[in-house]
Amino acid sequence: MGHKNYNTDAEKAISPGIASSHGGAESSDLPAAHQLHRQLQNRHVAMISIGGAIGTGLFIGTGSALANGGPFTLVFGYSLMGLMVWTLMCSLGEMIAHLPIPGGHLALADRFFSPSLSFTLGWSYWYLWSITLPTELSASALFVGFWTVKVNMAIWIFIFLLIVALINLGGVRFYGEMEFWFSSVKVITIVAVIILGLVLDLGAVTGDMIGFRYWKNPGLFAQYADVPGAAGRFLGFLSVLVSAAFAYVGVEMPAIAAAEAKNPRRNLPRAIKRVAGRVLGFYVLSTIIVSMLVPSNEPRLRLTTATGAKSPFVIAIHNAGIKGLSSVINGALLSFTLSAASSDLYISSRSLYGLSITGNAPRFLAKTTRNGLPxxxxxIGIMMGTLAFMAASHGKAGIVFGYLANMTSVTGLMSWAGIFITYIRFRDGMEVQGFDRAQLPYQSPVGVTGAWCGFISCVIITILNGFRVFLKDKWDVATFITCYFPVAAFILLFGAHRWWTKAGMVEARHMDFVTGSDADAEEEEIPPKNWVEKVWRALM
Known part of the structure; x- marks a missing residue:
């Protein structure tokens, strides 16, 4: 049975808020002054996702994970978490390819789970990217300090904030084009570093073949916090799992960009299927290379400042005696953070826009310019970016900002859990209404079972992410707050909204699978004319 037979007038009479109260309005149903524009091409969407998931965490975060868990645990943990991310993208892809609506998964939560979940996810997600923006800006200024410390850090922050603001001011098409080239630099850099790492491991530069030497000495596993035996190895695995989860946060960005993508029913499934595999491949290959090049007991991996100096790739290059490449890697990291900052402003502004059109933020925030910029x-996003000046402070303001930034990681995990549970309810509604999944542009190969596994994994990692404070003599109030305050705030926000609005869970029989499913007429795809176009289409 096709979806055209569902959500009849009779059903809408039972639930009159089905289009406005559950899932907001589709962009084309809004006044012209409140509409986004579909200007992102397939290559833009693909690179936005890659750019969101691959950042400094790949170059720096893998080093800390190696030190905490050892080489085998590093590779296994990132691979395992990568599979969960693939499951996430499959679940999200099935929903968003069918309903590419403004607000992405935040609006889908309103339509298929409850307004309270949408409200809580929306404001949490906006907080995540609004605070990440100044974090990336301050990191960019920190990377410049690799070359010179003569210029005040605040001046660099101002320059980078201005660049990011101008990129987004040009509208979604200009942003998409800039992010495409930024992310292309990321991909080229990662591929080059992986190849260089393999060359170094084989001894082509030093004449000393490393192979898997460091898997034997100091060994496959590291003892976390010097805890002996199996307990220390298990804690190391937990630490790597948490690091890996936080490194992948951002891969879900295409859901927010879906409302501005051309031909979403065709292009989004392509982007999701290809990007998830590439991100997983980049991380797994990189962790294998890292585990071969640097021993887990290397002291520089434990540097407290997140600069290029603690990157395992930089350490390997330095150990090989190659001069000048450290500066190149630092330059690449600078481009990574600028790209991330640009995406942060884009996602935070669209998240707030999604909150507005679903009634969870003031309506005036939905106003857009002629080029579709909210x-x-x-x-407001730029104003949040100015918090980077607070991050540059070495006093109490800098400490407070550090707490705010550290809480974003847990928020990202809870957003994933929200996507999984929304998908589970999405499938419940389909089953109750007899919806034919064959009509969907994309079907998740892992289905509800995969979504449940992903949801449970997110909950477990969220609960265990601050486990280190419960170890003997490791109690730290600041760490406990940054790890668990976001969880308490999420529960309180959800409960307060439900109490205030009296809004319960959306009944499966009232779920709207129609509004927004035919967002725009799909343009006919022009077949490739030559082998160059065939290769390009395969890549993008």
Whole structure:
């Protein structure tokens, strides 16, 4: 049975808020002054996702994970978490390819789970990217300090904030084009570093073949916090799992970009299927190379400052005696953080826009310019970016900002859990209404079982992410707060909204699978004319 037979007038009479109260309005149903524009091409969407998931965490975070867990645990942990991310993208892809609506998974939560979950996820997600923006800006200024410390850090922050603001001011098409080239630099850099790492491991530079030497000495596993035996190895695995989960946060960005993508029913499934595999491949290959090049007991892996100096790739290059490449890697990291900052402003502004059109934020925030830029959301995003000046402070302001930034990681995990549980309810509604999944542009190969596994994994990692504070003599109030305050805040927000609005869970028989499913007429795809176009289409 096709979806055209569902959500009849009779059903809508039972639940009159089905289009407005559950899932917001589709962009084309909004006044012209409140509409986004579909200007992102397939290559833009693909690179936005890659750019969101691959950042400094790949170059720096893998080093800390190696030190905490050892080489085998590093590779296994990132691979395992990569599979969960693939499951996430499959679940999200099935929903968003069918309903590429403004607000992405935040609006889908309103339509298929409850307004309270949408409200809580929306504001949490906006907080995540609004605080990540100044974090990336301050990191960019820190990387410049690799070359010179004569210029005040605040001046660099101002320059980078201005660049990011101008990129987003040009509208979604200009942003998409810039992010495409930024992310292309990321991909080229990662491929080059993986190849270089393999060359170094084989001894082509030093004449000393490393192979898997460091898997034997100091060994496959590291003892976390010097805890002896199996307990220390298990804690090391937990630490790597947490690091890996946080490194992948951002891969879900295409859901927010879906409302501005051309031909979403065709292009989004392509982007999701290809990007998830590439991100997994980049991380797994990189962790294998890292585990071969640097021993887990290397002291530089435990540097407290997140600069290029603690990158395992930089350490390997330095150990090989190659001069000048450290500066190149630092330059690449600078481009990574600028790309991330640009994406942060884009996602935070669209998240706030999604909150507005679903009634969870003031309506005036939905106003857009002629090129489809949600102008007030954009301005608020820039204002949040100025918190980077607070991050540059070495006093109490800098410490407070550090707490705010550290809480974003847990928020990302809870957003994933929200996507999984929304998908489970999405499938419940399909089953109750007799919806034919064969009509969907994309079907998740892992289905509800995979979503449940992903949801449970997110909950477990969220609960265990601050496990280190419960170890003997490791109690730290600041760490406990940054790890668990976001969880308490999420529960309180959800409960307060449900109490205030009296809004319960959306009944499966009232779920709307129609509004927004035919967002725009799909343009006919032009077949490739030559082998160059065939290769390009395969890549993008």
């Amino acid at each position: 102008i007030y959301c954009y301005i």
